[in-house]
Amino acid sequence: MIELDARTLASLGDLELVARRVVDGFMFGTHPSRLQGAGVEFSQYRSYQPGDDIRRIDWKLFARSDRYFLRESEVETSVTVRLILDASDSMRQEEDGVSKFTFARLLAASLATLAFRQGDAVGLTALLAGGARAWPASRGRLNLNRTLRELERLSPAGAWPGWRDAEGALLSGSGRSITFVLTDLHERSTEIRAALRKLSALGHDVAVLHLIGRRELEFDYGDDLVFEELETGRTLDVSGSAVRAHYLASLDGALRAVELELGEQRIEYTRIRLDTPLDAALRQALVRRLRR
Amino acid sequence: MGFGWPPGLAALAALLVPLLIHLARRRPRSPVLVGTLRHLPGSTAPRRARSRISEPLLLAVRMLVLALLALFIAQPFLDRHRPSRPPRALLVIPSAIPEVTLRRLLPALDSLQAAGLETRELPMADLWSELAELDAGLPPGSSIVVAAPFALPVTGARPALESAVSLHRFDWTRDSSSSGDATQALHVSVIADTSHRVAAARHVAAFQAVAERRGDSLVMEASSSDDGWIAWLSDAAPSPAVLERVRAGGTLLTAGSASSAGHEAVTAQRLGSGLIIEAAAVGAPPVDASFPELIARIWPDPTVLSPTEPEPGRISTSQLLPARVSRTDRADVPRTELGSVLLALAFALFLFERWLSHRPASAPRA
Numbered sequence: 001m002i003e004l005d006a007r008t009l010a011s012l013g014d015l016e017l018v019a020r021r022v023v024d025g026f027m028f029g030t031h032p033s034r035l036q037g038a039g040v041e042f043s044q045y046r047s048y049q050p051g052d053d054i055r056r057i058d059w060k061l062f063a064r065s066d067r068y069f070l071r072e073s074e075v076e077t078s079v080t081v082r083l084i085l086d087a088s089d090s091m092r093q094e095e096d097g098v099s100k101f102t103f104a105r106l107l108a109a110s111l112a113t114l115a116f117r118q119g120d121a122v123g124l125t126a127l128l129a130g131g132a133r134a135w136p137a138s139r140g141r142l143n144l145n146r147t148l149r150e151l152e153r154l155s156p157a158g159a160w161p162g163w164r165d166a167e168g169a170l171l172s173g174s175g176r177s178i179t180f181v182l183t184d185l186h187e188r189s190t191e192i193r194a195a196l197r198k199l200s201a202l203g204h205d206v207a208v209l210h211l212i213g214r215r216e217l218e219f220d221y222g223d224d225l226v227f228e229e230l231e232t233g234r235t236l237d238v239s240g241s242a243v244r245a246h247y248l249a250s251l252d253g254a255l256r257a258v259e260l261e262l263g264e265q266r267i268e269y270t271r272i273r274l275d276t277p278l279d280a281a282l283r284q285a286l287v288r289r290l291r292r
Numbered sequence: 293m294g295f296g297w298p299p300g301l302a303a304l305a306a307l308l309v310p311l312l313i314h315l316a317r318r319r320p321r322s323p324v325l326v327g328t329l330r331h332l333p334g335s336t337a338p339r340r341a342r343s344r345i346s347e348p349l350l351l352a353v354r355m356l357v358l359a360l361l362a363l364f365i366a367q368p369f370l371d372r373h374r375p376s377r378p379p380r381a382l383l384v385i386p387s388a389i390p391e392v393t394l395r396r397l398l399p400a401l402d403s404l405q406a407a408g409l410e411t412r413e414l415p416m417a418d419l420w421s422e423l424a425e426l427d428a429g430l431p432p433g434s435s436i437v438v439a440a441p442f443a444l445p446v447t448g449a450r451p452a453l454e455s456a457v458s459l460h461r462f463d464w465t466r467d468s469s470s471s472g473d474a475t476q477a478l479h480v481s482v483i484a485d486t487s488h489r490v491a492a493a494r495h496v497a498a499f500q501a502v503a504e505r506r507g508d509s510l511v512m513e514a515s516s517s518d519d520g521w522i523a524w525l526s527d528a529a530p531s532p533a534v535l536e537r538v539r540a541g542g543t544l545l546t547a548g549s550a551s552s553a554g555h556e557a558v559t560a561q562r563l564g565s566g567l568i569i570e571a572a573a574v575g576a577p578p579v580d581a582s583f584p585e586l587i588a589r590i591w592p593d594p595t596v597l598s599p600t601e602p603e604p605g606r607i608s609t610s611q612l613l614p615a616r617v618s619r620t621d622r623a624d625v626p627r628t629e630l631g632s633v634l635l636a637l638a639f640a641l642f643l644f645e646r647w648l649s650h651r652p653a654s655a656p657r658a
Contacts, residue, residue: 090327100327186327221324227332228323236329243333250331 005277015148018278019109023117025279026110026286045069079176080123080137081115082204083108083147086183086192087128089231091156093184095213095274101156103211103274103281104182109148110282111180116144124150125169129158132169137177159231160191163198170195171202179206180285185258186231193261200265207268209285210258214275217251219244293630296367303362307355314351353645360638368634369627379433380410382426382455386440387413409437416440420451427453478503479511479520483534488525495523495574502587521545523574539564547574558586 048057048068058071085108091101112122116139123137124147135150137143160166160183179199185192185208199206215221223240255271262269268288272281295301383404389397401411414422423436430436435456480499484492496512499521503510513520522537524530524546530538538544543566558571571586 093325093327184327186330216326226323227329228325229329230325230327234329235323236332238332246333247331254331 005275015105015109015152016113016145018106019113019148022106022110022278022282023114025277026114026282044072046072079178080121081111082123082125082137082177082179083111084125084127084170084179084181084183085151085154086160086181087126087154087156088159088186089129089156090159090184090186090229091211092230093213093216095215098274100184100211100213100274101154103272103278104209105151105154106278107209107272107281107285108180108182109151110278111285112144112147112151114282114286116141122147123172125172126150126154127160127166127169128154128156129161131161131165134169134172136172160187160195162191163195166195170199177204178289179204180209181206182209182211184211188231193258196262196267197265200267207270207285207289208262210269210271212271212273214273217273219247219251293368293370294627296369298366300366301362303365304359306358306362310351310354310358347648350645350648353641353648357638357641357645360634360641364631364634364638368630370630377431379431379435381408381435382430382437383409383411384414384423384426384436384438384440385411386416388415389413420449423453423457424451427451427455427457430455477509477511479513480523481513481520482523482525484523484525485528487527491525492523495525498587499523525574535563538566538568541565544568545574546570547572 045058045061046069048070052070056070058069061067061069061071085104087101091099091104093100108124112124115122119139121137121139122143123135125132125134133154135147181196183192187193196206196208219240221240225238225240227236227238228234229236259269259271270284270288272284276284383401385397385401405411412426414426416422419438419440423438426436427434432454434454435458436453438457438459440459478499480496482492482495482499484495499512500510511520520537521543522530522534522545524534524544530544530546534544541564544563546568547570558569560567560569562568574586
């Protein structure tokens with residue numbers, strides 16, 4: 001199986017094509033019955049009522065019982081996939097030519113494509129400077145194309161907005177939904193975790209896809225360094241060897257803390273490294289749901 | 293300002309080290325763009341990055357610290373004399389000069405003062421210590437001209453002075469109003485054998501010429517006084533009686549062995565308290581012009597020719613000049629050692645450097 005690394009896929013430029021390839025790669029070897037599209041899974045029978053579409057009558061059952069029954073499927077109970085994309089400046093952080101935002105965009109497109117194939121509705125919310133931009137969830141190819149187009153147009157700006165600015169977009173939509181939050185979890189105080197906490201408290205099924213680079217995880221930056229914080233522009237001269245241990249300890253503590261905190265709130269947390277092939281990343285994002 | 297150990301200044305070469313490192317590492321570094329600096333240590337954490345000598349201010353401070361340490365090694369000091377004072381030239385005359393003599397010297401002193409020479413009167417009871425005291429108060433490069441009578445009252449070891457000292461003699465005892473005798477008598481005995489009779493007459497004439505030129509009187513006598521002059525014009529050796537007079541303090545002029553060494557040869561040797569001067573010009577017939585010149589040169593102090601240790605109290609001025617030293621070589625020059633000051637300054641700068649290198653690294657960029 002060919003690894004679909006984000007750098008190669010990003011160079012293709014066509015988000016729809018990329019997403020399709022990722023989803024194809026993801027579907028490869030997956031048991032199809034577990035992820036059949038909505039509407040094919042049996043739910044219940046009900047008696048025919050005048051006005052019902054006669055094409056939905058179960059003729060085999062009619063042959064056995066001589067009565068008209070309509071077969072109802074899961075189509076009406078399908079979920080809405082909401083993609084919340086962290087489009088703050090910190091997502092510009094790059095590793096090996098791939099920024100976190102590019103990776104998040106590809107992963108979001110793949111999730112949207114997968115949801116479309118399953119017949120789920122897909123909604124997109126981008127959080128960036130000045131608040132949130134939301135595109136309401138909808139089904140169909142038209143919506144998928146619109147979602148992919150918006151993803152292509154988005155570029156990071158500013159910081160994750162406060163709850164007041166983002167509340168409207170984050171709480172839009174109703175019904176059963178899965179909310180994927182693609183973020184680097186870099187926050188000025190606790191604005192991201194606060195938003196996640198509130199979403200979870202309001203009954204949303206939230207899955208956080210935490211994007212992090214290998215060098216960021218291992219502090220593989222060399223020795224003679226000037227760091228620049230993307231959102232603030234602050235710079236810091238450091239000696240890599242002098243600060244490495246402190247950095248790794250601090251990062252490890254922060255990761256443990258956030259994982260614990262999200263777990264307590266029943267928020268699914270998945271850490272995805274930027275050097276992970278996209279189909280594998282997609283599998284990581286969905287692995288817990290595949291097991292359900 | 294001077295240095296106790298000037299080779300220590302070679303340590304200034306250490307300044308090149310941070311400078312070269314700075315130049316070598318001056319290449320611009322592209323920043324690593326990261327999402328957050330939260331996990332990087334704050335101001336309390338060690339930051340070798342600043343010790344990388346990338347900042348000009350840090351570089352300057354570090355070089356200054358090194359320079360101060362290098363200067364410390366060279367053991368700097370400050371003379372208490374203000375180095376800004378210009379050198380001075382002093383004319384030192386004895387304070388014992390009679391008023392009338394001083395009046396006579398006044399035009400000359402005025403002209404010397406006009407030429408930039410300051411006149412200072414010293415008792416000269418202990419010339420060396422007085423000169424040393426005077427020298428200690430003078431700025432470097434000064435000069436002292438001592439114009440003193442013939443007999444300089446010098447005792448003890450010659451001092452080492454920084455100022456250039458020159459000694460000039462003048463005979464102030466000739467002052468008529470003070471001594472009552474306007475002239476100094478030159479007592480001369482010319483002893484000649486028959487073959488030098490003509491020469492004897494010419495020698496007498498030469499002595500007279502010298503005396504006239506100097507304004508002194510000439511006393512010709514058959515038996516000169518003990519400190520008089522005797523011209524021995526004979527091929528024979530001087531008689532024992534003559535030598536005895538010389539031992540008593542007389543001055544014997546004789547051709548002696550110097551006649552074979554040419555007209556210009558003049559030698560002198562001591563005999564008791566007196567002096568035997570052997571000069572080719574003496575007794576050489578005909579007497580040429582060099583004889584009066586010789587007399588003029590050595591009269592009234594023939595000891596200028598004496599290479600031997602002079603008689604106490606009658607010392608040749610050529611042997612008098614104090615040794616000249618630079619002030620830094622003199623242990624007795626009052627100094628202000630700067631070592632501890634430099635060390636303290638270097639330490640303070642080092643603390644400043646530490647603060648600079650560990651100060652909060654960055655402010656938000658505009």
